[in-house]
Structure formats: structure tokens, C-alpha cells
Amino acid sequence: MKKYLAQFKPFLIFIGTFFAAYIALTLLYKFYLNSFKADEVDGITNLVGRNVEQLLHAFNFDIKVQKSLSGSWLEVLYNNYYIVRIIEGCNAVSVIILFIAFVLAFSGKFKVTLYYILFGIVFIYLLNIARIALLTILLFHFPEKNHLLHGVLFPLIIYGTVFILWIIWVNKFSKYAK
Template sequence: MKKYLAQFRPFLIFIGTFFAAYIVLTILYKFYLNSFKADEVDGITNFVGRNVEQLLQIFNYDVKVQKSLSNSWLEVLFNNHFIIRIIEGCNAVSVIILFISFVLAFSGNFKITLYYILFGIVFIYILNVVRIALLTILLFHFPEKNHLLHGVLFPLIIYGTVFVLWIIWVNKFSKYAK
């Protein structure tokens, strides 16, 4: 048994670190979400909604992001038409938690790890705001493509980007990089 533990030690450390970080960050995020009433929109989702609205207004689009009167999400009105809603799951926090957990599991130098995590959080956040803005525009013009755009293309873009960030981390900055 000791032989196998020694042989698989790097893998077990990776798995243990990944799941420990993921569980701790997820629990902290759930505590954060539980601090809001059931009919409230959490602060991060509100911030994402404001940034989507600001981004689209920079390009002179007629857009308004507002709290739903009866639900805990934001409604995006584009050219005075309801196009999409932004729910808590759209704020990319779960993707960011996944990203952080993986980077920590392959951590390297503390300072480099911290900087890469901060860079990744900002990058994923900005990508997510751009994703929601583009999704709004595209669904206004092509509402029949909802499944393709929302269900396939945009998740592929955000998860694919996180995967590329992981590959860069492992090959360039982690303790396993050559």
C-alpha cells in the first residue's frame, strides 16, 4: 500500500488540493449568496449586469438592465424588447472557482500563483461580460438560434478559454512546468 501511495502521491496531492479548494470556495460563495433575500439579486450579478449595460451603451446600443419586479434576476431590454435574463449562474463565479481550484492544485511560486489567479479572475470576468453583451445582440437578431448560442457556442467559448488558461498555467508557470 505504501508503494502505491508513494507512486501516486503527486496525483493524490493534486486531487486533494483541487477538491479542498473547490469545496471551500463553493461553501464561501454559498454563504455569500445566502446573505441575500430570496427575491434579491446578489451583488456580483448586479455588477455584471451594470457592466453589460455599460459595454453595450459604449457602442450606442439602446439597452437597459433592470431588476425583475417579481423574480431574483436581471432583465436585459434591448431596443425596448426583453431579450435575456441574467441570473446568478450567469455571473461566472462558478467558472472562476473552478479556475482557481485547478491553479491552486498545480500551484507554483506563491507570488506567480497569486498573480495568475488575479489575472484569470479579471480575464474570465471581462470575457463573461462580453459574452453576455454579444449574446444579447445576437439573440435580438437571431432569436431562433437561442439553443446554439446560449447552450453550445458561448459555453464552449468560456470553458474553452478557461481550459487554455489552465494549459498555459501548467506548461509555463506551475511547479510542473519544464
């Protein structure tokens, strides 16, 4: 048994660190969400909505993001036409938690790890803002492509980007990088 523990030690440390970080961050986020009433939109999702609105206003789009009267989400109106809603799951926090857990599991030097995590959080957040903004415009023009855009293309873009960030981390900055 000791032989196998020694042989698989790096893998076990990776798995242990990954799941410990993932569970801890998920629980922290859950406590954060529980601080809001059922009909409230959480602060991060509100920030995402404001940033989507600011980005589209910067490109002179007629956009309005408002709290829904019937639920805990934001409604995005383009040319006074309701296009999409931004729910808590659209704020990319779960993707960011996954990213952080992986980087911590393959951690390198403390400062480099910290900077890469901060860079990744900002990059994923900004990519998500651009994703929602672009999705709003595309769904206005191509509503029949909802499944392809929202269900396939845009998740592929965000998860693919996170995967590329992981590959860069492991190959360039982690303790396993050559």
C-alpha cells in the first residue's frame, strides 16, 4: 500500500488540493448567495448586468438591463425588445471557481500563482461580459439560433478559453513546467 501511495503521491495531492479548493470556494459562494432573498439578484450578477449594459452603450447599442418584476434575474432589452435574461449562473463565478481550483492544484511559486489567478479571474470575467453582450446582439438578429449560440457556441468559447488558460498554466508557470 505504501508503495502505491508513494507512486501516486503527485496525483493524490493534485486531486486532494483540487477538490478541497473547489469545495471550499463553492461553499463560500453558496454562503454569499444565501445572504440574498429569493427574489433578489445577487451583487455579482448585478455587476455583470451593469457591465454588459456599459459595454453595449460604448458601441452605441440601444440597450437596457433591468431587474425582472417576476423573478431573481435581470432582463436585457435591445431596441426595447426583451432578448435575454441574466441569471446567477450567467455571472461566470462557477467557471472562475473551477479555474482557481485547478491552478491551485498545480500551484507554483506563491506570487506567480496569485498573479495568474488574479489575471484569470479578470480575463474570464471580461470574456463573460463580452459573451453576454455578443449573445444579446446575435439573438436579436438570429433568434432561431438560440440553442446553437447559447447552448453550444458560447459555452464552448468560455470553457475552451479556461482550458487554454489551464494548459498555459501547467506548461509555463506551475511547479511541473519544464
